[in-house]
Amino acid sequence: MMKRLPQEIIARKRDGHQLEREEVEAFVSGVVSGEFKDYQSSALLMAILLRGMTHEETGWLTEAMMRSGRVVKLPEITRPKVDKHSTGGVGDKVSLILAPLAAACGLCVPMMSGRGLGHTGGTLDKLDAIPGFSTQLDDATYRRQLLEIHQAMIGQSADMVPADRKLYALRDVTGTVESIPLLCASILSKKLAEGIDALVLDVKFGRGAFMANEADGRKLAQSLVAIASSMGQPTSALLTRMEQPLGRMIGNSLEVIEAMDCLRGEGPEDLMEVTYALCAEMLRLGGLEADAAAARTTLEKAIQSGAALEAFRQLVEAQGGDPRVVDDYERLPLTDHCVEIDAENAEPLYLARLDAHGFGQAACVLGAGRSSMEAVIDPAVGFELLKKEGDLIEPGEPLVRIHFNDATKVDRVVERLRLAIGLSPEPVAPQPLIVDRIVG
Amino acid sequence: MMKRLPQEIIARKRDGHQLEREEVEAFVSGVVSGEFKDYQSSALLMAILLRGMTHEETGWLTEAMMRSGRVVKLPEITRPKVDKHSTGGVGDKVSLILAPLAAACGLCVPMMSGRGLGHTGGTLDKLDAIPGFSTQLDDATYRRQLLEIHQAMIGQSADMVPADRKLYALRDVTGTVESIPLLCASILSKKLAEGIDALVLDVKFGRGAFMANEADGRKLAQSLVAIASSMGQPTSALLTRMEQPLGRMIGNSLEVIEAMDCLRGEGPEDLMEVTYALCAEMLRLGGLEADAAAARTTLEKAIQSGAALEAFRQLVEAQGGDPRVVDDYERLPLTDHCVEIDAENAEPLYLARLDAHGFGQAACVLGAGRSSMEAVIDPAVGFELLKKEGDLIEPGEPLVRIHFNDATKVDRVVERLRLAIGLSPEPVAPQPLIVDRIVG
Numbered sequence: 001m002m003k004r005l006p007q008e009i010i011a012r013k014r015d016g017h018q019l020e021r022e023e024v025e026a027f028v029s030g031v032v033s034g035e036f037k038d039y040q041s042s043a044l045l046m047a048i049l050l051r052g053m054t055h056e057e058t059g060w061l062t063e064a065m066m067r068s069g070r071v072v073k074l075p076e077i078t079r080p081k082v083d084k085h086s087t088g089g090v091g092d093k094v095s096l097i098l099a100p101l102a103a104a105c106g107l108c109v110p111m112m113s114g115r116g117l118g119h120t121g122g123t124l125d126k127l128d129a130i131p132g133f134s135t136q137l138d139d140a141t142y143r144r145q146l147l148e149i150h151q152a153m154i155g156q157s158a159d160m161v162p163a164d165r166k167l168y169a170l171r172d173v174t175g176t177v178e179s180i181p182l183l184c185a186s187i188l189s190k191k192l193a194e195g196i197d198a199l200v201l202d203v204k205f206g207r208g209a210f211m212a213n214e215a216d217g218r219k220l221a222q223s224l225v226a227i228a229s230s231m232g233q234p235t236s237a238l239l240t241r242m243e244q245p246l247g248r249m250i251g252n253s254l255e256v257i258e259a260m261d262c263l264r265g266e267g268p269e270d271l272m273e274v275t276y277a278l279c280a281e282m283l284r285l286g287g288l289e290a291d292a293a294a295a296r297t298t299l300e301k302a303i304q305s306g307a308a309l310e311a312f313r314q315l316v317e318a319q320g321g322d323p324r325v326v327d328d329y330e331r332l333p334l335t336d337h338c339v340e341i342d343a344e345n346a347e348p349l350y351l352a353r354l355d356a357h358g359f360g361q362a363a364c365v366l367g368a369g370r371s372s373m374e375a376v377i378d379p380a381v382g383f384e385l386l387k388k389e390g391d392l393i394e395p396g397e398p399l400v401r402i403h404f405n406d407a408t409k410v411d412r413v414v415e416r417l418r419l420a421i422g423l424s425p426e427p428v429a430p431q432p433l434i435v436d437r438i439v440g
Numbered sequence: 441m442m443k444r445l446p447q448e449i450i451a452r453k454r455d456g457h458q459l460e461r462e463e464v465e466a467f468v469s470g471v472v473s474g475e476f477k478d479y480q481s482s483a484l485l486m487a488i489l490l491r492g493m494t495h496e497e498t499g500w501l502t503e504a505m506m507r508s509g510r511v512v513k514l515p516e517i518t519r520p521k522v523d524k525h526s527t528g529g530v531g532d533k534v535s536l537i538l539a540p541l542a543a544a545c546g547l548c549v550p551m552m553s554g555r556g557l558g559h560t561g562g563t564l565d566k567l568d569a570i571p572g573f574s575t576q577l578d579d580a581t582y583r584r585q586l587l588e589i590h591q592a593m594i595g596q597s598a599d600m601v602p603a604d605r606k607l608y609a610l611r612d613v614t615g616t617v618e619s620i621p622l623l624c625a626s627i628l629s630k631k632l633a634e635g636i637d638a639l640v641l642d643v644k645f646g647r648g649a650f651m652a653n654e655a656d657g658r659k660l661a662q663s664l665v666a667i668a669s670s671m672g673q674p675t676s677a678l679l680t681r682m683e684q685p686l687g688r689m690i691g692n693s694l695e696v697i698e699a700m701d702c703l704r705g706e707g708p709e710d711l712m713e714v715t716y717a718l719c720a721e722m723l724r725l726g727g728l729e730a731d732a733a734a735a736r737t738t739l740e741k742a743i744q745s746g747a748a749l750e751a752f753r754q755l756v757e758a759q760g761g762d763p764r765v766v767d768d769y770e771r772l773p774l775t776d777h778c779v780e781i782d783a784e785n786a787e788p789l790y791l792a793r794l795d796a797h798g799f800g801q802a803a804c805v806l807g808a809g810r811s812s813m814e815a816v817i818d819p820a821v822g823f824e825l826l827k828k829e830g831d832l833i834e835p836g837e838p839l840v841r842i843h844f845n846d847a848t849k850v851d852r853v854v855e856r857l858r859l860a861i862g863l864s865p866e867p868v869a870p871q872p873l874i875v876d877r878i879v880g
Contacts, residue, residue, distance in 0.1 A: 010615035014489065038479040043614035046486035049454065174483035175450035 006030060006040040013047040021060045028064035028163045038170060045167070045176040053181035059227050061181065065189035068163035072110075072195035077146055079108040080286030084278055085191050086202035087183075087220070088120035089209055090360040091245030091385075094202065095123045095153070096259035097267070097275045098282070100311035103151040104302040105279075107286050110146055110194050112156045116369045116377075119208070119360030121255065124155050125369075129252035129332060129379035133321030149314045161190050178210070184223050192233055198285035199228060200278055201237035205435075208356020209242040214435060221438045229440030234285050238277055239436040244354035244389045247271035251368040251382015251403060253332040260326060263309040270388070270433055276300075277434050333380040335405050340386070340398035341414055349423035351391045351399070358420025359383060366404060366413050378405055383417075390428045446470060446480040453487040461500045468504035468603045478610060485607070485616040493621035499667050501621065505629035508603035512550075512635035517586055519548040520726030524718055525631050526642035527623075527660070528560035529649055530800040531685030531825075534642065535563045535593070536699035537707070537715050538722070540751035543591040544742040545719075547726050550586055550634050552596045556809045556817075559648070559800030561695065564595050565809075569692040569772060569819035573761030589754045600633050618650070624663050632673055638725035639668060640718055641677035645875075648796020649682040654875060661878045669880030674725050678717055679876040684794035684829045687711035691808040691822015691843060693772040700766060703749040710828070710873055716740075717874055773820040775845050780826070780838035781854055789863035791831045791839070798860025799823060806844060806853050818845055823857075830868045 004012075009023045019027075027044060030036030036044075053061065074081055082102065086092055099109045113135075116122035124135045135155045137145065145152045164186050171177045191199050201224055204210075205217030221237040228235035247268050249258040261267050262275065280295035289295035302308045309326065317323040325331045343349070364371050367378035384401040387393060400417060404410055444452075449463045459467075467484060470476030476484075493501065514521060522542065526532055539549045553575075556562035564575045575595045577585065585592045604626050611617045631639050641664055644650075645657030661677040668675035687708050689698040701707050702715065720735035729735035742748045749766065757763040765771045783789070804811050807818035824841040827833060840857060844850055 007613050007615045010486075014486065014615050037613075038477075039482040039610060040614055042479040043482040043486040043616060046450075046454065046483040047490065047615075050487065050490045170479060173447050173477075174480055175447045175454050175487075176483060 006036050010040060010044045010047060013044060013051055016051050018054050019057055024057060024060040025064045028061065028068055031163050031166050032068050041167065042170055042174040042176065045171060045174065045179075045182065048181060049176050049179035055223065055226050055230060058181040058184050058223065059230050061185040062188045062192070062227055063231060065161060065163040065167075065185055066193045069161050069193070070157070070159045071193045072160075074110065074143070074146065074195040076143065077108050079106065079150055080198065080288065081108045081110055081196045082198045082200065082282040082286045083109060083111050083191060083194060083196045084200045084202065084282060085187060087187070087204050087210060089204045089242040089246055090120060090356040090363070091247050091250045091255070092121065093126060093247065093249070093255040093259045094271070094275050094278060096126060096256065097262045098279050099151045099153055100263065100315055101275070101299060101302055101308040102279055102282050103149065104307040104311040105283055105298050106288050107150065107282060108146055109151040110196060111151070111153045112190065112194055113153060114155070119357055119364060119369065121250070121252070121360075121363075121369060123153065125377055126252045126255050127153060128377075129256050130316055130321040130325055131331065133316060133319050135319070137319065145318050149311070149318055151311065151315055153315065153319070156190060160193050164189050180220050180223050183220060184227050187224065188228050188231075192228070192231065198234040198282070200281040200285060201225070201235065202274070202278055203237050203239050204242035205239065206241050206243040206356065208245065208360060214239070218436065218438075225438050225440045234440065236281050236285060236437065236439040238274075238281065238434055239438065240274055241431060241433050241435060242356055243431070245356050245359050245385060246274065248385045248388070249382065250359055250363050250385075252377065252379040253334060254382040254384065254403065256325070256332060257329050260309070260312065260329070263303065263312050265303045273433055281437070335380045335403040337404050337407065338401050339404070339410060340401050341417060342396050342398050343393055343421060343423055345393060345395055345423055348392055348394050349425055350428045351387050351389055351393050351421070352424035352428045353420075353422030354385065354389055355420040355422075358416060362413050362416040362420065365416060366402070366409055367406065381405055390430050393423060446476050450480060450484045450487060453484060453491055456491050458494050459497055464497060464500040465504045468501065468508055471603050471606050472508050481607065482610055482614040482616065485611060485614060485619075485622065488621060489616050489619040495663065495666050495670065498621040498624050498663065499670050501625040502628045502632070502667055503671060505601060505603045505607075505625055506633045509601050509633070510597070510599045511633045512600075514550065514583070514586065514635040516583065517548050519546065519590055520638065520728065521548045521550055521636045522638045522640065522722045522726045523549060523551050523631060523634060523636045524640045524642065524722060525627060527627070527644050527650060529644045529682040529686055530560060530796040530803070531687050531690045531695070532561065533566060533687065533689070533695040533699045534711070534715050534718060536566060536696065537702045538719050539591045539593055540703065540755055541715070541739060541742055541748040542719055542722050543589065544747040544751040545723060545738050546728050547590065547722060548586055549591040550636060551591070551593045552630065552634055553593060554595070559797055559804060559809065561690070561692070561800075561803075561809060563593065565817055566692045566695050567593055568817075569696050570756055570761040570765055571771065573756060574759050577759065585758050589751070589758055591751065591755055593755065593759070596630060601630050604629050620660050620663050623660060624667050627664065628668050628671075632668070632671065638674040638722070640721040640725060641665070641675065642714070642718055643677050643679050644682035645679065646681050646683040646796070648685065648800060654679070658876065658878075665878050665880045674880065676721050676725060676877065676879040678714075678721065678874055679878065680714055681871060681873050681875060682796055683871070685796045685799050685825060686714065688825045688828070689822065690799055690803050690825070692817065692819040693774060694822040694824065694843065696765075696772060697769050700749070700752065700769070703743065703752050705743045713873055721877070775820045775843040777844050777847065778841050779844070779850065780841045781857060782836050782838050783833055783861060783863055785833060785835055785863055788832055788834050789865055790868045791827050791829055791833050791861070792864035792868045793860075793862030794825065794829055795860040795862075798856060802853050802856040802860065805856060806842070806849055807846065821845055830870045833863060
C-alpha cells in the first residue's frame with residue numbers, strides 16, 4: 001500500500017471505512033514520532049469515537065500501542081502469571097487484597113497500576129499511604145521480587161506504552177474519552193505489555209463508574225474480552241455494579257486498613273464478594289482450579305490460615321514499606337479529627353442512595369483524591385460509611401464518619417455528602433453486585 | 441450561562457446537541473486567542489463535520505468568524521455594493537470579466553479574492569500575471585479607487601477574519617474541509633466582512649469542483665443563501681456545472697487574455713453564459729435591473745460599446761498594472777514554446793470527456809498552479825482547449841495546445857492530459873451549464 005498522509009487516514013475513518021492494519025500502525029507510530037500532529041490525532045480520535053472501529057481494527061490499535069514501547073517478557077517465572085484490571089470505582093481497594101491472596105494461592109501477580117482518575121481512586125495512591133512503600137522498582141528488583149514472593153504492585157515505567165500516555169492526555173482534553181474501541185485499546189495495551197498469561201477484568205457500571213448504565217458496561221466488557229482473546233490472551237470479565245461505594249472505607253490509609261481487615265477475614269460482605277469472584281476467575285484462568293466453587297474454597301482457606309495476610313506483609317516489606325503496619329494500623333497516616341454526620345431525618349427511613357460519584361467527588365474536595373493534576377493527596381483523610389444502602393436509619397443515627405485534617409474543608413464536604421445521600425420510607429431491595437461473567 | 445471548558449463544548453457537539461450562541465462564540469474567540477488549542481479545535485471540527493450544524497448555529501459561527509477581525513464599512517459609497525464568489529473551478533476567470541462589466545453598468549464591486557486552492561485557479565494569481573498589477577492596496581487607496589472607478593480586486597488584508605485563516609489551515613490537514621456548515625461559515629464570513637450590500641454566489645459541482653455531485657452542490661447553495669439571508673444579506677446563488685474547464689484557456693496569462701477577449705465581445709459561449717447570468721443577478725440584487733432579460737440587454741450593451749473593456753483598462757491602471765496589455769497581449773508573460781496534442785484516434789470520434797479535475801492537476805504539474813504551499817507559479821504556462829465536449833474529432837486533429845517553458849515537464853503533463861480526455865463513437869448531448877438559481 002502507498003503510504004498515506006495523516007489527513008488521508010483521518011478522511012477514511014471520517015467516511016466510515018475500516019482502516020487497514022498499516023493505517024492503524026502508521027497512526028500509532030506517527031503519534032510517538034510526531035509525524036501525526038496532536039491536532040491530527042485528535043481529529044482522528046473524534047472520527048473513531050463517532051464512526052466506531054471493528055474488533056479487528058481495535059485489535060490492531062491495541063497491538064500497535066502495546067508495541068510502541070517496551071513489552072515485558074517473564075520467561076523465568078513458572079507460575080501462571082495473571083493480573084486483574086478494574087475500569088475504576090469508588091472505594092475499590094480490591095487489588096490490595098487480591099494480589100497477596102492470589103499469590104498465596106499459587107499464582108504470580110505482576111500488577112502494574114495507575115493513579116486516581118477523576119472521582120475514582122488509584123491503587124498507587126493507596127499504596128503510597130504505607131510509610132516507605134515504593135511503587136517504582138527497577139527491572140531487576142521487580143523480576144527478583146516476582147520470583148521470590150510471586151507478586152509486585154508497581155506503576156508502569158516510562159518506556160512502556162508511550163502511545164497510550166500521549167493519546168490518553170489528548171483524549172482527556174478533547175472530549176474523546178468515552179469511546180469503547182479507544183478505552184479497550186488503552187486498557188489492553190497496558191495490561192498485555194506486562195507479559196502475563198491471562199487477564200481478569202472488572203468492568204463497572206453505574207453512578208460511580210465511567211460507564212453509566214449496564215448496557216454500555218456490557219458492551220465494553222464484551223469488546224475487551226473479544227479483543228484480548230483475538231490477540232491470544234485468555235481473558236474474562238465480570239460486569240459489576242458501582243452505584244454505592246464498595247466496602248466501608250474511602251480514602252488512602254483507610255482503604256489500606258480495610259484491605260488488611262479483609263485479609264484477616266473481617267472484611268465487609270460486598271467487598272469480599274467482588275474480591276472472591278475476581279480472584280476465583282484468576283485461579284481458573286491460571287489453570288489452578290477447575291471451577292468457581294473449588295476456587296472459592298481455596299481462597300477462603302488462604303484467608304483463614306493467615307497465608308494471605310502473610311503474603312501482604314511480604315509485599316509491603318519487599319517494596320520498602322514498614323511491615324509493622326499490618327499489626328499496628330496506627331503506624332499509617334491517620335487524622336487527628338473526626339466528625340460524624342446523620343441524615344437529619346425525623347422518623348426512621350431506609351437508606352436508598354449512597355451516590356458513589358458524589359462520595360468520590362467529596363473525597364477529592366477533602367484531599368483524598370486530586371481536583372487537578374498538581375493537587376497533593378492527603379493519605380490520612382477519607383470517609384467511613386457507617387451504613388450502606390438498604391439499612392434502616394433511626395433519627396439522629398450517624399451515617400458517615402469524616403476523617404479530616406483541614407477543618408476549613410468540612411462544610412463543603414458535608415454539603416456534597418448530603419446531596420449524595422438519599423432516604424426513602426419504603427424498604428430498599430438490594431440489587432446484585434455481580435451482574436454477569438463474560439468469557440472469551 | 442457558566443463558561444464552559446473547550447472539552448465540554450466539544451463533548452456537546454460530539455453528542456449531537458445544537459451548541460448555544462455563547463459556545464460558538466467561545467470557540468471562535470478561543471481559536472484566535474489560543475484558549476482553544478489546535479488539537480481541541482480539530483476535534484470540534486470533526487464533530488461538526490460528522491454531527492452537522494443547524495442553520496442557526498452556522499449563522500452564529502459565520503458572524504463570530506466575521507467579527508474575529510476588522511469588518512469593512514463603506515458608507516461613503518452611494519452605488520450599490522455587490523460582490524460575487526465562486527466555490528472554485530478550472531478555467532474560471534469570470535471575476536476578471538464580471539468586475540469591470542458590473543462597474544460599467546452602475547454597480548460598485550469591492551472584490552476580495554483568494555489564491556488558487558488544490559487543482560482550482562485563484563483570481564489573485566491571475567491578476568499577478570499583469571506586469572505591475574498589485575493586489576495589496578492600503579485602506580485609503582482602496583476606498584479612493586472604489587469611489588473613482590467603482591471596482592477593486594484585492595487580497596484580504598491580514599487583519600480581516602483571522603479565525604478563518606487559522607481554521608482553514610487546520611481543516612486542510614485534518615480531513616475537515618468537506619463540511620457544509622464549515623464551508624458556509626468560511627465563505628460567508630470573508631464576504632460579509634467586505635461591507636457589501638448584496639452577494640451573488642456561483643456554486644459549482646462536478647468533476648472539477650469541490651462538490652462532486654449536483655445534490656451536494658444544491659445543499660451547499662441552499663445553506664449559503666439561507667444563512668446569508670438570515671444575517672440580513674441579500675444573496676442569491678447559481679448552481680453551475682463544472683465537468684469540463686470553463687472557456688478555452690487554463691493558466692494565468694492565458695486566462696487574462698481570454699477575459700479581455702470576452703470584454704471585447706469575442707468570448708466563448710459557455711464562459712459568457714455564466715458571466716452574464718452571474719452579472720445579471722448582481723444587477724438585480726443591486727436594484728439596478730428588475731429582471732434577468734433587462735439585465736442581459738444592459739450587460740451586452742456595455743460590452744458592445746467598449747465600456748466594459750475600458751473599465752478593465754481603468755482597473756489595471758489604478759492598481760499599478762501596465763494598461764497597454766489590453767491592446768497588446770504580447771506584453772503579458774508568454775511562453776516561447778507550444779506543442780499540440782491529438783487524441784490518437786484512428787477514426788472520427790466525439791469528445792465525451794474533458795475532465796476539469798485532471799486538467800487542473802496537469803496545470804499544477806506544468807507550473808500554472810501550486811503543487812505545494814511553497815511552489816512558485818509560472819504565469820506564462822497553460823493550456824488552450826482547441827475542442828470542447830461534444831465536438832467531433834477527426835483523426836490527427838489537435839485537441840489541446842500546451843504553452844510551456846520547462847520541456848522536462850511536458851511528458852508528465854501529456855500523460856495526465858491523456859487520462860483526462862475521453863472519446864466516444866456516439867454523439868454527446870451537451871448538458872445545461874446553469875442548473876438552477878437559488879434565491880433567499
